[in-house]
Amino acid sequence: xxxxxTNSSAKKRFxxxxxxxxxxxxxxxxxxxxxxxxxxxxxxxxxxxxxxxDLPRVRRMLCI
Numbered sequence: 001x002x003x004x005x006t007n008s009s010a011k012k013r014f015x016x017x018x019x020x021x022x023x024x025x026x027x028x029x030x031x032x033x034x035x036x037x038x039x040x041x042x043x044x045x046x047x048x049x050x051x052x053x054d055l056p057r058v059r060r061m062l063c064i
Contacts, residue, residue: 022059023049
């Protein structure tokens with residue numbers, strides 16, 4: 001049987017942390033940043049864990 005291929009868009013968007021969690025970037029930090037205050041923008045730079053309901057789908061795309 002052939003090998004599973006990793007989804008190319010998923011491997012660019014998700015990283016696996018050292019403890020095994022799948023991390024994602026937060027949305028709304030790419031443009032229109034002038035109206036967002038400093039604390040909000042700083043919070044958007046930090047990575048977040050993938051939601052529990054989305055984990056099976058993301059794992060399948062990453063072949064984990």
